[in-house]
Amino acid sequence: MTILIEQQQPQQPEFGVEGGGGKDHVVDEKELVLDGGFLVPHTNSFGQTFRDYDAEGERQPGVDIFYQNNHINQTYDFVQRMRKEYSKLNRVEMSIWECCELLNEVVDESDPDLDVPQIEHLLQTAEAIRKDYPNEDWLHLTGLIHDLGKVLLLPCFGELPQWAVVGDIFPVGCAFDKSIVHDKYFKENPDYNNPAYNTQYGVYSERCGLNNLLMSWGHDDYMYLVAKENNTTLPSAALFIIRYHSFYALHTAGAYKHLMNEEDVENLKWLRVFNKYDLYSKSKVRVDVEKLKPYYLSLIEKYFPAAKLRW
Ligand SMILES: O[C@H]1[C@H](O)[C@@H](O)[C@H](O)[C@@H](O)[C@H]1O
Ligand SMILES: [Fe+2]
Numbered sequence: 001m002t003i004l005i006e007q008q009q010p011q012q013p014e015f016g017v018e019g020g021g022g023k024d025h026v027v028d029e030k031e032l033v034l035d036g037g038f039l040v041p042h043t044n045s046f047g048q049t050f051r052d053y054d055a056e057g058e059r060q061p062g063v064d065i066f067y068q069n070n071h072i073n074q075t076y077d078f079v080q081r082m083r084k085e086y087s088k089l090n091r092v093e094m095s096i097w098e099c100c101e102l103l104n105e106v107v108d109e110s111d112p113d114l115d116v117p118q119i120e121h122l123l124q125t126a127e128a129i130r131k132d133y134p135n136e137d138w139l140h141l142t143g144l145i146h147d148l149g150k151v152l153l154l155p156c157f158g159e160l161p162q163w164a165v166v167g168d169i170f171p172v173g174c175a176f177d178k179s180i181v182h183d184k185y186f187k188e189n190p191d192y193n194n195p196a197y198n199t200q201y202g203v204y205s206e207r208c209g210l211n212n213l214l215m216s217w218g219h220d221d222y223m224y225l226v227a228k229e230n231n232t233t234l235p236s237a238a239l240f241i242i243r244y245h246s247f248y249a250l251h252t253a254g255a256y257k258h259l260m261n262e263e264d265v266e267n268l269k270w271l272r273v274f275n276k277y278d279l280y281s282k283s284k285v286r287v288d289v290e291k292l293k294p295y296y297l298s299l300i301e302k303y304f305p306a307a308k309l310r311w
């Protein structure tokens with residue numbers, strides 16, 4: 001089935017009008033060495049600070065346009081429709097590894113830091129975690145699968161536009177926080193002026209739990225649904241990481257805390273660990289996919305009851 005998506009066009013393109021580098025990029029020198037000893041690089045493979053959305057470079061105009069489209073089209077109504085449709089998981093049957101290979105067809109236009117094939121990013125993340133946390137095999141597998149939802153860009157998954165698949169995520173149904181990348185573009189989102197959705201709590205209540213929020217639609221929530229509905233035995237922290245790994249306003253800028261419950265507070269600790277590896281392992285260091293394959297196949301078998309998953 002093809003989903004028709006009405007896409008609103010930005011009124012006027014504005015490039016790089018805001019000064020100041022990557023707002024959520026607050027790096028404390030003390031934090032540069034992770035618990036496990038992973039050394040955080042100072043620059044990405046383009047020689048720029050990580051997640052600097054205002055740094056001029058070949059990728060910047062495209063990333064800017066991406067966020068403009070994302071912010072004006074991700075509405076409460078849109079997310080509700082997408083969630084309902086994709087919860088059916090009636091499109092494809094395939095294994096996790098097949099999906100990893102498919103992901104190589106995908107280009108992520110939202111990412112200013114990545115220029116290697118996606119499968120390498122998955123394995124770079126997983127292997128960096130494995131080095132520092134050798135006993136947490138569930139976290140290695142989480143690294144491998146966290147971005148698989150990006151297959152939504154491919155024809156057999158409905159070929160969704162980039163703004164409905166990648167990039168940072170945020171809750172809809174309440175006010176958009178200022179810490180969200182390029183928040184200026186929310187002014188053209190129809191929810192921005194809707195009094196039901198534009199207050200601090202909007203349709204939510206204090207400490208209602210992240211599970212009760214509708215998040216902007218994309219690869220995080222989709223992969224969470226796939227893992228959960230295919231009865232993974234991964235722990236709840238793994239599902240939390242998959243579901244909220246692009247929620248930088250929460251895990252990096254500390255916004256939306258008033259909506260978290262106690263379980264979220266616990267899970268957030270693991271998400272923060274994970275995030276460093278997800279972000280800073282992006283490098284030009286190539287990985288040997290075939291050599292690593294047997295180890296990851298054994299983890300998939302351990303944590304997913306069926307070889308073929310419903311997507
Ligand atoms: O551009 C990136 C990329 O799409 C990642 O996969 C996502 O998790 C990040 O949050 C986003 O900023
Ligand atoms: Fe991601």
Ligand SMILES: [Fe+2]
Pocket residue numbers: 121125146147278
């Ligand atoms: Fe990632």
